[in-house]
Amino acid sequence: MRAKYVIAGIGHTAFGRLGLDTVTLNTLACQAALQDAGVEKGAVDALFVKGPTSSKELLYGQKVSEALGIQPRWGGAWDQGGAANITLIDMAMMAIETGQCEVALVTFADNPRSGSRAAYARPRGNDAVYGWFSTAAGYGMIHQAHAAEYGTPPEAFAAFALAARRHGASNPRAQLQKAITLDDYLASPWVVQPLRRDDCCLVSDGAAAVVVMSARRAQALGVRQPVPILGIGGGQTSYDVHLRDVLTSTQAVQSGRIAFEMAGIRPQDIDVAQIYDCFTVTALMTLEDYGFFPKGGALDFVRDGQIEHGGRLPVNTSGGLLSETGMPGMQLILEGVRQIRGTANLQVPGARFSLVSNQGGTMHTHSTLILGG
Amino acid sequence: MAEAFTVEIDALNGPYWAGLREGVLTYQACDCGNCWLPARQLCPACLGSGWRWETASGQGTIRSWVVYHTAYHPDFKDRLPYNVAIVRLAEGPQLIANIDAPVDALRVGAGVRLHVDMTLAQPIARFALLP
Numbered sequence: 001m002r003a004k005y006v007i008a009g010i011g012h013t014a015f016g017r018l019g020l021d022t023v024t025l026n027t028l029a030c031q032a033a034l035q036d037a038g039v040e041k042g043a044v045d046a047l048f049v050k051g052p053t054s055s056k057e058l059l060y061g062q063k064v065s066e067a068l069g070i071q072p073r074w075g076g077a078w079d080q081g082g083a084a085n086i087t088l089i090d091m092a093m094m095a096i097e098t099g100q101c102e103v104a105l106v107t108f109a110d111n112p113r114s115g116s117r118a119a120y121a122r123p124r125g126n127d128a129v130y131g132w133f134s135t136a137a138g139y140g141m142i143h144q145a146h147a148a149e150y151g152t153p154p155e156a157f158a159a160f161a162l163a164a165r166r167h168g169a170s171n172p173r174a175q176l177q178k179a180i181t182l183d184d185y186l187a188s189p190w191v192v193q194p195l196r197r198d199d200c201c202l203v204s205d206g207a208a209a210v211v212v213m214s215a216r217r218a219q220a221l222g223v224r225q226p227v228p229i230l231g232i233g234g235g236q237t238s239y240d241v242h243l244r245d246v247l248t249s250t251q252a253v254q255s256g257r258i259a260f261e262m263a264g265i266r267p268q269d270i271d272v273a274q275i276y277d278c279f280t281v282t283a284l285m286t287l288e289d290y291g292f293f294p295k296g297g298a299l300d301f302v303r304d305g306q307i308e309h310g311g312r313l314p315v316n317t318s319g320g321l322l323s324e325t326g327m328p329g330m331q332l333i334l335e336g337v338r339q340i341r342g343t344a345n346l347q348v349p350g351a352r353f354s355l356v357s358n359q360g361g362t363m364h365t366h367s368t369l370i371l372g373g
Numbered sequence: 374m375a376e377a378f379t380v381e382i383d384a385l386n387g388p389y390w391a392g393l394r395e396g397v398l399t400y401q402a403c404d405c406g407n408c409w410l411p412a413r414q415l416c417p418a419c420l421g422s423g424w425r426w427e428t429a430s431g432q433g434t435i436r437s438w439v440v441y442h443t444a445y446h447p448d449f450k451d452r453l454p455y456n457v458a459i460v461r462l463a464e465g466p467q468l469i470a471n472i473d474a475p476v477d478a479l480r481v482g483a484g485v486r487l488h489v490d491m492t493l494a495q496p497i498a499r500f501a502l503l504p
Contacts, residue, residue: 121445123378123445123446124469126380126381126386126411127468127469128378128446129378129379129380129495129497130457130469130470130471130497131441131444131445131449131452131455131457131471132457132469133441133445133446133449134445137439137441137457140439141436141437141438141439141459142437144437144438144439144481145436145437145481148437148480148481148482149481189442190440190442191442191443192439192440192441192442192443193439193440193441193442193454193476194439195439241459242436242459242467242468242469243409243467247436247437247459
């Protein structure tokens, strides 16, 4: 599969408080991605949608198709949390491989900033009698367990937030363009202890989309800047965080193994990484489980600007979920593509291998994408 | 303490909540050796239905914990700050619970002992730190 498929186009809306419905946002992002690819919408024969987090609607994929004025043979909406963006690229490749379609749009939109944030604050079934609410609290359990098992200090979590916020501060598209210091991080209030405000991603309206096709098709269509997919992989675990045997590992172990094997490279070959940072612990554990450093070795890897632009492994060069937009993951794929095209705002000079992680639920699902020139 | 949320009791989880009304914590134990919470119709290990409700010893350990400093529902405002923990029972099943202890005393791996809160209309399982 290595380099047989490409991301042919990328597109997105503004990020922040937009006050638009999600079907319109998806339509705008798809339009931008098709324009970027130089492909007419009539060529699209598959539409894969990661459904909005803030509302569940039946046959949502067909609503987006209708708004785009297309009749794709293949696709639909997929529920896998934030891992779904990369998973849907994988599914597009599978569908093309089996002859179901040739040109696929993969898109995501949500509007929790101007709409409802209730999905992130929800009571957790009967356990709400204990006050067990919210998405953040589940990650708080994982953060606490990791800090206890490995002695991971606040400075390690802070280093990731500092990098994302510094990169976002120089991104004119970013929703939050404000760099922070370690003191700022340590002084930021608890959301759910041990999570500080600066450990937590933004809440954002916005949409982003990519066009997927075979490298051969991209050549035939005259796509200007196709970026080859070198490796892709997925991993999943079960539902309730509190029923897991292990709290201190992620499915990045699985999804990374498959993606790196497919790409035929190792973590140390990666030049730039976009790591899903819904919370700082998610990002540190993903890097750890990819094998960038041994379990518990986060601080030595991230300290002193090593993951900032100009450092050993620049991460989240457009700001990630912590700074560019809280959108669950598609923006990371777009930045991964820009780094290989050489068009990123904070470009890593000569980047050959670009890594993207997506992650869903409370570390329930994971997906990995490796792009290369 | 206000009873903020009521639990949904059905035929399957009824014995669990009935047990707590008697002051005991129960879990499902299967002939295959698997033990679990919350209530399920089929054993998630062997997929069989040869299970029974067993009474827990009440001994457990804290797997992890968080402290809420803001309330996600108005009914929890007067409890702030309050903790929620993942407790692993000595018999294996894990559950969400509150620990009757100040934040400074909470530790991952700490031993805890069941304390059924009988002050509520539907009692729930809480835990006290072992000395």
